[in-house]
Amino acid sequence: MTSATHSGTDLSRPSSQPTPEQIRRAPKVLLHDHLDGGLRPATVIELAAATGYDKLPETDADKLGVWFREAADSGSLERYLETFAHTCAVMQTRDALVRVAAECAEDLAADGVVYAEVRYAPEQHLEAGLTLEQVVEAVNEGFREGERRARENGHRIRVGALLTAMRHAARALEIAELANTYRDQGVVGFDIAGAEAGFPPTRHLDAFEYLKRENNHFTIHAGEAFGLPSIWQALQWCGADRLGHGVRIIDDIEIAENGTVKLGRLASYVRDKRIPLEMCPTSNLQTGAATSYEEHPIGLLRELHFRATVNTDNRLMSGTSMSREFEHLVKAFGYTLDDMQWFTVNAMKSAFIPFDERLAMINDVIKPGYAELKSEWLFRHTVTETA
Numbered sequence: 001m002t003s004a005t006h007s008g009t010d011l012s013r014p015s016s017q018p019t020p021e022q023i024r025r026a027p028k029v030l031l032h033d034h035l036d037g038g039l040r041p042a043t044v045i046e047l048a049a050a051t052g053y054d055k056l057p058e059t060d061a062d063k064l065g066v067w068f069r070e071a072a073d074s075g076s077l078e079r080y081l082e083t084f085a086h087t088c089a090v091m092q093t094r095d096a097l098v099r100v101a102a103e104c105a106e107d108l109a110a111d112g113v114v115y116a117e118v119r120y121a122p123e124q125h126l127e128a129g130l131t132l133e134q135v136v137e138a139v140n141e142g143f144r145e146g147e148r149r150a151r152e153n154g155h156r157i158r159v160g161a162l163l164t165a166m167r168h169a170a171r172a173l174e175i176a177e178l179a180n181t182y183r184d185q186g187v188v189g190f191d192i193a194g195a196e197a198g199f200p201p202t203r204h205l206d207a208f209e210y211l212k213r214e215n216n217h218f219t220i221h222a223g224e225a226f227g228l229p230s231i232w233q234a235l236q237w238c239g240a241d242r243l244g245h246g247v248r249i250i251d252d253i254e255i256a257e258n259g260t261v262k263l264g265r266l267a268s269y270v271r272d273k274r275i276p277l278e279m280c281p282t283s284n285l286q287t288g289a290a291t292s293y294e295e296h297p298i299g300l301l302r303e304l305h306f307r308a309t310v311n312t313d314n315r316l317m318s319g320t321s322m323s324r325e326f327e328h329l330v331k332a333f334g335y336t337l338d339d340m341q342w343f344t345v346n347a348m349k350s351a352f353i354p355f356d357e358r359l360a361m362i363n364d365v366i367k368p369g370y371a372e373l374k375s376e377w378l379f380r381h382t383v384t385e386t387a
């Protein structure tokens with residue numbers, strides 16, 4: 001797709017699609033990534049050996065990576081979520097949490113991510129006796145270590161944590177309070193995740209009302225495995241700032257045979273209020289929330305100017321990265337660097353850090369990064385002559 005903004009403004013610049021190498025170098029912003037869904041396969045194996053966990057289905061790193069992708073490729077969110085038993089099992093000690101968080105920040109930075117909000121459920125890391133506070137502090141320490149290592153390797157990244165409560169459990173208020181306590185210490189917001197059908201977000205209304213009274217931020221996984229009622233509840237009962245996935249908003253958009261588009265009340269609300277949609281294409285294909293990259297609702301939502309963003313969800317289970325998600329979209333929709341910049345600015349606008357920092361990231365990091373990439377064609381002759 002070539003967006004209308006191209007016509008008339010840039011007369012000479014070719015709006016070509018970025019190469020995989022340019023996609024990797026482009027500054028990217030990630031709002032939806034699970035810490036326990038992004039471990040390196042080799043780390044899972046080493047941590048399992050160190051902690052005596054003997055239920056891993058494979059002991060070779062490559063084979064384990066394939067196993068996670070295939071097991072998660074089930075077409076059902078419930079089955080997809082079963083794979084997290086293995087990653088959570090090896091993330092029960094302080095050292096393991098520090099290591100996983102540090103590697104997460106390093107891997108994202110090496111992939112060109114400049115700002116990330118990474119989520120995890122502290123209640124899932126208490127089996128070896130850590131307290132909720134110790135879990136949060138270990139992960140924060142790991143993120144700071146990973147940011148430092150990334151800087152040593154010439155990459156700049158900032159990572160904030162989102163604390164997730166599991167929707168089938170009953171600890172949401174406690175986790176919301178934890179997010180508030182660590183608010184100025186590395187935690188930027190709150191989320192709920194887990195199986196969607198049968199566990200409406202209104203079960204956790206007390207947690208959301210508490211966060212609103214505290215002027216804090218939260219996102220809700222909604223409209224992934226369940227449709228419009230879930231999105232409606234997340235927004236109109238719970239007051240979510242953003243939607244995790246939100247793909248099913250497409251059910252409230254009608255396209256007539258002559259191509260005219262009609263938005264229902266909920267879809268209009270989402271677009272008019274600029275509600276950010278944290279879209280995760282590969283994850284959606286695996287859980288059955290979408291059928292192919294080409295048919296993924298993100299294409300239409302981008303055309304209709306919804307506040308759509310591109311995310312990884314679970315890099316291990318989906319065998320993906322931010323660059324790979326963009327590669328798929330570039331191939332499916334013909335996106336250019338301008339489209340990539342649009343998604344990236346959308347994501348940065350929707351982040352939970354203060355407005356002045358978001359603006360500085362957009363103006364001083366994201367736009368200059370894309371300008372650099374977009375100007376490369378001007379110098380391509382000099383590059384080939386000297387090469």
Ligand SMILES: O=c1[nH]cnc2c1ncn2[C@@H]1O[C@H](CO)[C@@H](O)[C@H]1O
Nearest residue numbers: 034081084119120121164193194221
């Ligand atoms: O796409 C998803 N939808 C709903 N829940 C998810 C998804 N990905 C991961 N988790 C759940 O969130 C927990 C905390 O990170 C994970 O353990 C997993 O159970």
Ligand SMILES: [Zn+2]
Nearest residue numbers: 193221244313
């Ligand atoms: Zn998710």
